[in-house]
Amino acid sequence: MHAFQQARITRDKRFDGVFFVAVKSTGIFCRPVCPAVLPKEQNVTYYRLAEQAMGDGFRPCLRCRPDSAPGSCAWKGVDTTVERALSLLNAFPDLSLQQIAEKLGISDRYLRGLFQQHLGLSPKRYQLYQQLLFAKQLLHQTSLSIEQVAQAAGFQSARRLQDNVRQHLQLTPRQIRGKQEYTRPLELKLSFRPPYNWPQVRDFLALRAVPQMEWVEQDSYARTFRLDGRQGWFHARFDETNDCFVVKLEMQPLDNLKSVTDQIRRILDLDADMPVIGTALTNSGIAQPLLVPGLRLPGVWAPFEAGCRAILGQQVSVKAAIGLLTRLTDICGQPVDRGRLFPLPEAIADADLSSLGMPSSRRETLRRFAHYCLQHREHDPDALLNIKGIGPWTVSYIKLRGYSQPDIWLDSDLVIKKQIANYALQPDQAAPWRSYLTLQLWSM
Numbered sequence: 399m400h401a402f403q404q405a406r407i408t409r410d411k412r413f414d415g416v417f418f419v420a421v422k423s424t425g426i427f428c429r430p431v432c433p434a435v436l437p438k439e440q441n442v443t444y445y446r447l448a449e450q451a452m453g454d455g456f457r458p459c460l461r462c463r464p465d466s467a468p469g470s471c472a473w474k475g476v477d478t479t480v481e482r483a484l485s486l487l488n489a490f491p492d493l494s495l496q497q498i499a500e501k502l503g504i505s506d507r508y509l510r511g512l513f514q515q516h517l518g519l520s521p522k523r524y525q526l527y528q529q530l531l532f533a534k535q536l537l538h539q540t541s542l543s544i545e546q547v548a549q550a551a552g553f554q555s556a557r558r559l560q561d562n563v564r565q566h567l568q569l570t571p572r573q574i575r576g577k578q579e580y581t582r583p584l585e586l587k588l589s590f591r592p593p594y595n596w597p598q599v600r601d602f603l604a605l606r607a608v609p610q611m612e613w614v615e616q617d618s619y620a621r622t623f624r625l626d627g628r629q630g631w632f633h634a635r636f637d638e639t640n641d642c643f644v645v646k647l648e649m650q651p652l653d654n655l656k657s658v659t660d661q662i663r664r665i666l667d668l669d670a671d672m673p674v675i676g677t678a679l680t681n682s683g684i685a686q687p688l689l690v691p692g693l694r695l696p697g698v699w700a701p702f703e704a705g706c707r708a709i710l711g712q713q714v715s716v717k718a719a720i721g722l723l724t725r726l727t728d729i730c731g732q733p734v735d736r737g738r739l740f741p742l743p744e745a746i747a748d749a750d751l752s753s754l755g756m757p758s759s760r761r762e763t764l765r766r767f768a769h770y771c772l773q774h775r776e777h778d779p780d781a782l783l784n785i786k787g788i789g790p791w792t793v794s795y796i797k798l799r800g801y802s803q804p805d806i807w808l809d810s811d812l813v814i815k816k817q818i819a820n821y822a823l824q825p826d827q828a829a830p831w832r833s834y835l836t837l838q839l840w841s842m
Contacts (some may be wrong), residue, residue, distance in 0.1 A: 401413075402417050402430070402444045403439065405417075405430050406419055406430045406436070406442070407436065409430060409431045409432075409433075410430065410431075411431055411591060411592055411641060412591055412592065412672070412673055413430050413591070414429055414430060414431045414467055414468055414589070414591050414641075415429070415467035415468035415469060415589070415591060415669075416430075416446075416591070416671070417430060417444050417445060417446055418430075418444070418445045418446075418447070418448050418451050418464055418467075419432070419437075419442055419443075419444060419445075420442065420443040420444075420445060420451045420454070420456040421437045421441055421442060421456075422441050422442070422443065423437065423441050424437075425455065425456055425457060426456060426457055426458070426459050427445065427448070427451035427452075427456040427457070427458060427459065427464060428459040428461075428462050428464065429459075429462045429463075429464050429467045431462065432459060432461060432462035433461065433462065434459070434461055434462070447517065448464045448465070448467070448527070448531055449517070449519060449523075449524050449527035449528060449531075450517060450518055450519065451464075452527045452530070452531075452566060453518060453519045453523060453527065454518075457566075457567050457568050457569070458531070458534065458567065460569075460574070463534070463535070463538060464531070465531040465532065465534040465535040465538070466535055466538070466539070466587065466589055467589060468589045468590050468591045468641075468668060468669055469663060469668065469669035479502055479504065479509075479512060480512050480513065480516050480517070482502055483498055483502060483509060483512070483513070483521065484524075486498045486501060486502075487521060487524065487525050487528075488528070488660060492552075495509065495510070495521050495522065498521070509521060526562065526566075527566070528656075529551045529552050529553065529562075529656075530551075530562060530563065530566055530567065532550075532551050532656050532659075533547050533548070533550075533551035533553070533559060533563070533571075534563075534567065534574060535586070536550060536551065536586075536655075537571055537574040537575040538574060538575065539585070539586050539587055540584055540585065540586065541575075542584070542652070543556075544556045544559065544560070544571050544572075546652055547559065547571070549651065549652050549653045550652040550653065550655035550656070551655075551656065552653070552656065559571065583631075583633075583646040583647055583648040584646070584647045584648070584649075584652075585644065585645065585646050585647075586644075586645045586647065586659065587637075587640070587642045587643070587644055587645070588634070588642055588643045588645055588659065588662060588663055588666075588668055589641055589642045589668070590641055590642065590643070590666075590668040590669070590670075591641070591670075591671070591672065592641050592672075592692070593672055593691050593692030594636075594638070594641070594668075594672075594692045594694065595690060595691060595692035595693055595694060596617070596636045596638070598690055598692070598693060598694065598841060599619075599666065599667070599694050599696050600614060600616075600617075600619065600636075602696045602837075603619055603696050605716055605717075605720075606707070606716060606720055607720070608720065608723055608724050608727050608740075609724055610727070610728075610731075610737040610738045611727055611731065611737055611738050611739070611740060613633075617635055617636045618633060618634060618635040618636065619633075619634050619666070620632060620633035620634065621699065622734060622736050622737050622738065622739050622740075623658070623661070623699050623739070624700075624739050624740070624742075625654060625657060625658055625661065626654055626657070628649055628650070628651070628654060629649070629734055629739060630647065630648055630649030630650075630658065631647070631648045631649075631734075631736040631737075632645055632646065632647040632648075632658075632662060633645070633646045633647075634662060634666060643662075643666060643668070645659070645662060647659075647662075648736075661699065664697050664802050665696065665697035665698065665699060665802070666694070666696070666697075667694040667695045667696065667697065667802065670694060670695070670834075672692055672693075674831075675693070675831045675834050676689060676691075678827070678828045678829070678831040678834070678835075679693075679828055679831070679834060679835055679838055681824070681827040681828060682823055682824055682825055682827045682828035682835055683821060683822055683823045683824050683827070684821065684823070684835075684838060688842060689838065690837075690838055690841050690842075693834055693837055693838055693841070694837075695798070695799075695802060695804070695833055695834060695837055696799070697799050697800070697802045698799040698800050699740070700740070700800065701779065701796055701800030701801060702743060702771050702800075703740050703800070704795065704796045704798075704799045704800030704801075705767055705771070705782070705792070705796050705800065706723065706726065706740075706741075706746070706764065706767070707719065707723060707795070707799070708791075708792040708795040708796055709760065709763055709764050709767060709787070709788070709792060710722040710723050710726070710756070710760075710764070711795075712760060712791075712792065714756075722754055722755070722756060725753070725754055725755075726741065726746070726751075726754065727740060727741060729741075729749055729750075729751070729753070729754075730742075730745040730746050730749050731745075732745075743768040743769070743771040743772040744768075744772055746764065746765065746768040747765060747768040747769045747772055751764065751765065759787060760787065762786075762787065763785070763786065763787025763788060766785050766786060766787065767782070767785055767788065770782070770785055779793050779796050779797055779800075779801070780793060782796070790810060791808065791810050791811065794806050794807075794808050794810075795808070798833055798836065802833075803833060804830055804831050804832075804833045804834070805829055805830040805831065805832050805833060806832060806833045806836065807825055807832035807833075807835065807836060808836045809825065811836070813839065813840055814836060814839050814840070817839040817842060818839075823835075
């Protein structure tokens with residue numbers, strides 16, 4: 399708690415989104431970087447989550463806007479079941495509590511108890527507060543109509559959104575937003591905690607970009623995407639001055655917008671806690687001068703795409719792999735106004751892949767992978783080891799970039815093996831951040 403006190407007093411940007419400050423005298427909660435006059439310590443309560451502050455009756459500050467803070471690990475200090483439940487609530491807002499509990503192999507009563515114990519909130523209340531914070535962000539940053547905001551945030555109607563905003567934020571949507579007219583494409587600001595090494599992310603993505611599907615420029619990354627049957631495109635511009643990415647986005651309808659912005663946050667790794675990760679990398683034995691400051695883990699839009707990238711990248715250079723991936727996208731990808739979409743499993747499973755310049759055994763592995771994903775829409779990535787031609791390296795790559803799991807150690811990778819020989823490393827000391835150790839060694 400002392401660290402929170404010092405971070406609040408100094409307005410340390412590295413703690414933005416890590417915790418929130420509620421002021422008892424005003425009933426408002428803020429980000430630690432809020433420019434308002436600092437309240438006295440005895441009038442302050444600290445919360446890990448904005449949702450927890452809302453649960454205790456505090457309303458979000460209109461000046462620093464907690465809804466726009468960088469994300470944080472909501473599950474810090476909770477058990478694995480709660481972590482997985484939070485991930486499912488965020489990724490699948492339409493799932494009922496009973497469906498989430500079934501996926502976790504527990505009863506919904508037990509799940510409610512875990513939430514109350516660790517977060518002081520019910521799962522339903524936590525999800526509602528997330529929807530409200532996202533709606534507030536859209537009201538501040540966009541000129542979408544109230545009806546469109548309600549749709550994008552997961553409310554059934556504008557009336558339901560208005561009722562919940564009044565009840566829980568003590569405001570109306572029109573009090574929150576300005577008087578803009580809706581313009582396309584939609585524009586949002588997605589914040590991060592500095593440092594953020596954009597040149598490292600940019601160069602990593604540029605080397606692996608697929609023409610007509612991805613575009614990497616000096617200060618931006620753009621790509622087409624598909625999510626739950628919806629098609630879209632986004633362009634993310636790095637804004638170092640304001641510690642954010644300015645994202646332009648096109649997608650219709652908007653009813654799954656939060657899942658899309660969560661995906662963009664994941665593939666740009668906007669929620670990493672760099673001071674903690676940097677300490678872990680130092681503990682692994684890498685000298686401080688060699689560390690890449692603000693290192694991030696660039697993701698891939700979907701696990702299926704990551705799997706295709708991994709299979710086509712087996713035993714060939716990155717350049718050769720992207721050449722194959724480009725050809726695959728040309729053959730099987732769907733053309734759209736902005737370029738091409740990455741192929742669906744069914745397109746690859748039934749396609750003639752003979753024109754791909756690769757061994758027939760690898761083509762068949764790709765086909766088997768597509769058939770498996772077609773039959774098992776939701777699966778444990780470790781189950782892919784049962785597919786002929788898919789080994790631990792491929793599965794680890796899918797976890798690393800398709801799921802952005804933070805503790806994947808690719809010690810079987812050829813580049814990593816060479817780097818291990820050059821440095822006296824203790825990789826276990828970097829846990830649970832060994833994915834960043836992998837990226838660090840790839841960058842050296």
